[in-house]
Amino acid sequence: MxxxxxxxxxxxxxxxxxxxxxxxxxxxxxxxxxxxxxxxxxxxxxxxxxxxxxxxxxxxxxxxxxxxxxxxxxxxxxxxxxxxxxxxxxxxxxxxxxxxxxxxxxxxxxxxxxxxxxxxxxxxxxxxxxxxxxxxxxxxxxxxxxxxxxxxGGKKLYDRIVADGKFITRGITFDVNKSTLKPESMGVINEIATLMKEHQDLKFSIEGHTDSDGEESSNLKLSEQRANAVREALISFGVDGLRLQAKGLGETVPVSNNSLPEGKANNRRVEFVKI
CATH class of the missing domain: 2.60.120.200 (Jelly Rolls)
Structure with a gap:
C-alpha cells in the first residue's frame, strides 16, 4: 500500500x-x-x-x-x-x-x-x-x-489464448472461503468480456482452483461455486452464457508447492480454457 x-x-x-x-x-x-x-x-x-x-x-x-x-x-x-x-x-x-x-x-x-x-x-x-x-x-x-x-491488452491476449489454449489469472479474487467476487476482480472480468465480444469464436471453460488449506471436498465445492460466479459475472457483462462452462477442480491441480505461502497464492487461480 x-x-x-x-x-x-x-x-x-x-x-x-x-x-x-x-x-x-x-x-x-x-x-x-x-x-x-x-x-x-x-x-x-x-x-x-x-x-x-x-x-x-x-x-x-x-x-x-x-x-x-x-x-x-x-x-x-x-x-x-x-x-x-x-x-x-x-x-x-x-x-x-x-x-x-x-x-x-x-x-x-x-x-x-x-x-x-x-x-x-x-x-x-x-x-x-x-x-x-x-x-x-x-x-x-x-x-x-x-x-x-x-x-x-487487446490482440496480444487473444494471440496468447490461441497459442496456449488458455489464459490464467490471479487477478480474480474472492472473499475468504466464499464465492463472492471482490470489486477489484471486475477489471479482469471486463477485459475477458470485451475480448469475447470482439472475437465471437471464443468459448471458455472457466476452471476454479484452490490451495490445499481445508478439506479437499470443501475446496472442490468452493472452486466450482467460484467458477460459476465468474461465469455469471461475464454474462452480466453481455457474454452469451452458451459460450461459457464452469468447472471446479479444487486443490487437485497445483502449479506450485502448497507448503509455501507463495505457492499457495499461485495455486489460487482462475483459468479460462479455450473450448
Missing part, C-alpha cells in the same frame, strides 16, 4: 522513457474517506512531468480526475471546452476502498469504479506514453492506493 501526502505525485520506475502500449489497462484500488467526498481526488496524468495539461491536437487535455462518486476529464480547444464526466449518486457516500480500472485502446478510453462504467470516450485524442497519480485531500483525510496493475 502507498500512502500519499496531500498533493504528492507518484510514478512507476520504468527502464523505458515511454512504456505504455497503444492498448492497455491500468488498475488500482484507491481509498476514499466518508466525508467531503467531492474534495478528495486522485488525478491520473497520461503525459510526462507534473504539468497541468497535455498539449494535444487543437488544444490541451487535462488529467483524468477520479472521485469517490465519479470521474471527469476536460479538454480546452479553440472551438470551446469539452468535458467528459459522470457522477454516481449511489456510490457517493460509501467510504473505503474502490477499484479503479482504466482501459485504453488506441484512442478510446473507458473508466470503471468497481463494476460500474462511468466514462466511455470513443476518441479522446491522447497519445499516452507514461502515467502518474496525484492525490488531493483536505484536513486529515487518508489517501492511499494499492494493487497497481498495468497490462498490455
Amino acid at each position: 502507498i500512502k500519499f501526502d496531500n498533493n504528492s505525485i507518484i510514478a512507476p520506475l520504468m527502464e523505458k522513457e515511454k512504456y505504455l502500449p497503444e492498448v492497455f489497462t491500468l488498475e488500482f484500488d484507491a481509498y476514499f474517506n466518508d466525508v467531503y467526498h467531492t474534495y478528495q481526488t486522485y488525478s491520473i496524468r497520461f503525459f510526462p512531468g507534473v504539468g497541468g495539461a497535455a498539449d494535444v491536437k487543437d488544444g490541451y487535455l487535462y488529467p483524468l480526475v477520479i472521485r469517490m462518486n465519479g470521474a471527469e476529464i476536460n479538454k480546452t480547444e479553440a472551438a470551446g471546452n469539452k468535458s467528459y464526466e459522470k457522477h454516481l449518486e449511489s456510490n457517493g457516500k460509501v467510504p473505503g476502498w474502490k477499484h479503479i480500472a482504466i482501459s485504453y485502446n488506441k484512442r478510446a478510453m473507458k473508466v470503471f469504479i468497481d463494476e460500474e462504467r462511468i466514462l466511455n470516450i470513443p476518441n479522446i485524442e491522447l497519445d499516452p506514453s507514461v502515467f502518474s497519480i496525484q492525490s488531493y485531500t483536505i484536513g486529515e483525510m487518508t489517501s492511499a492506493i494499492k494493487n497497481i496493475r498495468i497490462a498490455e
Whole structure:
C-alpha cells in the first residue's frame, strides 16, 4: 500500500522513457474517506512531468480526475471546452476502498469504479506514453492506493489464448472461503468480456482452483461455486452464457508447492480454457 501526502505525485520506475502500449489497462484500488467526498481526488496524468495539461491536437487535455462518486476529464480547444464526466449518486457516500480500472485502446478510453462504467470516450485524442497519480485531500483525510496493475491488452491476449489454449489469472479474487467476487476482480472480468465480444469464436471453460488449506471436498465445492460466479459475472457483462462452462477442480491441480505461502497464492487461480 502507498500512502500519499496531500498533493504528492507518484510514478512507476520504468527502464523505458515511454512504456505504455497503444492498448492497455491500468488498475488500482484507491481509498476514499466518508466525508467531503467531492474534495478528495486522485488525478491520473497520461503525459510526462507534473504539468497541468497535455498539449494535444487543437488544444490541451487535462488529467483524468477520479472521485469517490465519479470521474471527469476536460479538454480546452479553440472551438470551446469539452468535458467528459459522470457522477454516481449511489456510490457517493460509501467510504473505503474502490477499484479503479482504466482501459485504453488506441484512442478510446473507458473508466470503471468497481463494476460500474462511468466514462466511455470513443476518441479522446491522447497519445499516452507514461502515467502518474496525484492525490488531493483536505484536513486529515487518508489517501492511499494499492494493487497497481498495468497490462498490455487487446490482440496480444487473444494471440496468447490461441497459442496456449488458455489464459490464467490471479487477478480474480474472492472473499475468504466464499464465492463472492471482490470489486477489484471486475477489471479482469471486463477485459475477458470485451475480448469475447470482439472475437465471437471464443468459448471458455472457466476452471476454479484452490490451495490445499481445508478439506479437499470443501475446496472442490468452493472452486466450482467460484467458477460459476465468474461465469455469471461475464454474462452480466453481455457474454452469451452458451459460450461459457464452469468447472471446479479444487486443490487437485497445483502449479506450485502448497507448503509455501507463495505457492499457495499461485495455486489460487482462475483459468479460462479455450473450448
